[in-house]
Amino acid sequence: MKIYMIFTKKNSRNNMIKKAKLLCLLGLGFLMLNSCTEQNSKTISTEINKEQIIVENLMTRRSVRAYKDEPVPQDIMNVILECGVYAPNGMNKQPWEIRVVDNKDYINGITDLYLSDMDEDHPRNPKKDPNFRNMFRNAPTVVFIAMEPGLCSQVDCGLLAGNMVNAAWAYGIGSCIQMAPVQFMKSEKAKDYLDKLSFSEGYELLMAIGFGYPDEHPQAKPRIKEKIKFID
Ligand SMILES: Cc1cc2nc3c(=O)[nH]c(=O)nc-3n(C[C@H](O)[C@H](O)[C@H](O)COP(=O)(O)O)c2cc1C
Structure with a gap:
């Protein structure tokens, strides 16, 4: 003024x-x-x-065990894998090898082999589940992680897996980390399938992670909050 x-x-x-x-x-x-x-x-x-x-x-990420019958597109899978390998890891050793499979012949073939081993009358025989599709919790895309044994290797591979499942969820893609299939995949019966993954000498299969578009939206399982304590 x-x-x-x-x-x-x-x-x-x-x-x-x-x-x-x-x-x-x-x-x-x-x-x-x-x-x-x-x-x-x-x-x-x-x-x-x-x-x-x-x-x-x-x-909001949950383990998903029911999926639409559509593999994860490769461009999205590439982002998920890249987020995985950018996980923190001991001395940046990256003690993992990763294989991605969405080939139905592979997934159904090893599943048939797995089922053929099972007692038909077993109450938990997956064949009794009408929604059963495959032994990787029905996922259409499966990532196999092998580790080079070492002090930090299991932790490193766990963090790799954690990054991957959380990155996947950002794209609306469900996942389920699984260690249960590993024992069978390491058995003599499944040798051809494990060989097809062509992991390097000295690496051992640690886990499978199923990925796909969810066909279920499970509630969070309760967490035990008392396990967390602040110390004065
Ligand atoms: C190391 C590890 C191994 C697991 N193995 C299996 C498995 O073999 N089969 C399965 O259905 N879920 C498996 N899970 C998923 C857990 O059951 C699941 O993460 C847990 O119950 C918590 O549920 P949420 O992931 O929905 O929060 C595994 C998870 C982790 C981290």
């Missing part, structure tokens, strides 16, 4: 130019201030959003 008064008193050309310059400067300053505030508030709200999105992703 003061500035406006001064310039209206003197109507010289110079003053007009000065006034214009000053108004321009003021306008610029106002714009900068405004855009900074906007930018800051955008940054803050994006950060809050990012945290919420990540926490929600971690909290």
Whole structure:
């Protein structure tokens, strides 16, 4: 207001130019201030959003054991695998080898072999389950992880798997980490199937992870919160 008064008193050309310059400067300053505030508030709200999105992703992931009959597209699988190998791991040794299989002949073939070993009358024979599709908890895409034995290897492979299942869930892809199939896959009977995975000498199969579009949405299993304690 003061500035406006001064310039209206003197109507010289110079003053007009000065006034214009000053108004321009003021306008610029106002714009900068405004855009900074906007930018800051955008940054803050994006950060809050990012945290919420990540926490929600971690909290809503569940192990899935019923899937649509459609393998995970390779471009999405590539992102999941890349997130996996960027997991922290002891001395960056990356003591894993990873194989991805969505070949139905492979998955159904080894499943038939697995079932042929089972007692027909066993109450938990999967054949009794009408929704049973394959021995990898019915997943259409299976990732096999082998590890090179070492002090940190199991932890490293666990973190690799953790990153993968959480990355998958960000794309709406369900998963189930499985150690149960490993014993059978290491047996003499399944040797051809394990050989097909062509893991390097010195690596041993540790787990399978099934991936696919969920055909069920299980509730979270209860967690024992008392296991967490802050120590003074
Ligand atoms: C190391 C490991 C091995 C697992 N092995 C199997 C398995 O062989 N079969 C299976 O159905 N689920 C398996 N699971 C999945 C767990 O049962 C599941 O993560 C747990 O019950 C918690 O449920 P949530 O994943 O839905 O939160 C395994 C999970 C982990 C981390």
